[in-house]
Amino acid sequence: MTPAAPTPLALIAELTHRCPLHCVYCSNPIELGHRADELSTEVWSRVFREAAEAGVLQVDFTGGEPLARPDIVDLVRAARATGLYVSLITSGLPLDEARLDELVQAGLDHIQLSFQGAAEESANEISGTKAHAHKLKVLDWLKRRRVALTLNFVIHRSNIDQIGEMLALGESSCAGRIEFANVQYYGWAFANRENLLPTREQLDRSVELLKRAQERLRGKIQVEFVVPDYYAKYPKACMGGWGQKLMLITPNGDALPCHAARIIPGLHFDNLKDRSLREIWEKSEAFEKFRGEEWMPEPCKSCDRRTRDFGGCRCQAFLLTGDATATDPVCSLAPQRSKVDAILDAANGPVAESLVKPDWIYRPNPA
Amino acid sequence: MSTPDLHSRPCLAVGCRLNEKGQQSRVLHMPEKALRLNGPSLEIIERCDGKRTVQEIISDLQKMYSKAEPQKVADDILGYLARLHDQRALDFISDQADRSTSAT
Secondary structure, three states: OOOOOOOOOEEEEEOOOOOOOOOOOOOOOOOOOOHHHOOOHHHHHHHHHHHHHHOOOEEEEEOOOHHHOOOHHHHHHHHHHOOOEEEEEEOOOOOOHHHHHHHHHOOOOEEEEEEOOOOHHHHHHHHOOOOHHHHHHHHHHHOOOOOEEEEEEEEOOOOHHHHHHHHHHHHOOOOOEEEEEEOOOOHHHHHOHHHHOOOHHHHHHHHHHHHHHHHHOOOOOEEEEEOOHHHOOOOOOHHHOOOOOEEEEOOOOEEEOOOOHHHOOOOOOOEOOOOOHHHHHHHOHHHHHOOOOOOOOOOOOOOOOHHHHOOOOHHHHHHHHOOOOOOOOOOOOOOOHHHHHHHHHHHHOHHHHOOOOOOOOOOOOOO | OOOOOOOOEEEEOOOOEEOOOOOOOOEEEEOOEEEEOOHHHHHHHHOOEOOOOHHHHHHHHHHHOOOOOHHHHHHHHHHHHHHHHHOOOEEEEOOHHHHHHHOO
């Protein structure tokens, strides 16, 4: 018997998997969705109304590149009309000043602009596209417009030593927040993990620098960072708990409890074309599967931390152990922690030092 | 965390807004999070309109919560405003003339 579903708080709307960038750590699945299967403006608009009625407070428009949708301004307007707080998570690449004005007028609350680094050449290498120079232009346009801005730097082995320069870029912009998000190892990032995982020494240095920046910029810019959980002692509270706070909707309308859930074998996902958001949230098999504590093995079942981290991440457990019900192996108490330690040993060993020219696996742009 | 100037006028920062009246519960939307507002916190936030000064907000709330110790009400409000400022939810508009006369 699973407990009653709590109120969902946020919707992550993957409007499309199309993207002009090819980032080697993309959080999209290896099997990308196709344009022909994408939800229509009308279905998305209904989903926003149902979400607001179910108690959802905010929607994050993401992708792929959400600006690849020609109806993006209409989608912003439709979501905002229901009272939802609307964030756009974008590379900025398809933006021009006219489009930016339309988005702000439609009620866009917040833009999260992604950066692959502070230096043009290495940033372009990671995204497989010449994108960096255009992002700097977007930063300049944003200074003259009334919309909140977060800069998001995705951090990994080859840019973690540029954090000082990234901070300087953030401070010269109008951002109220800067996020330093270490890559999380799923999908494309899992495929490229040997080249992305920083060394422990790099990580310690960056955390020290970021703590000082938080102190120095208090009241001016919020500095936030997420460390790679392979280096953590306990797992992250993935998605705030399975089926507890968030619903992710894929471009074709499948409702997922998290970005990576599709990799878990045997899970069936309901589609918003067929069922209402509330019905899926409360009753669908995929959301019920790991909601609450029934599914937990030891040592999670009797662990004091189970109400804080919910046993960690189901997708990570599956990726590393082949069993989605295992304790997240990043946990120091997990029976299979040695799997993570072996990856860390490789990242910190002498072999890793010779990884001078990584052989990246780039994510393609789907049809 | 620094104490807000009593003569400054707090207003919601860009990207922060109250949800509509008539929703089940009132929240302050901020980039990447939302703050649930109960009685006094809602009274404070509704007054952060860029017109009222910190002192005026304190006086209003002291009248509304007249059974509470006035100094405690003032301290609680100053602490709350300073926290929201650190979270980039509030800006304090300072009048240049006001600041020069109130400088100590």
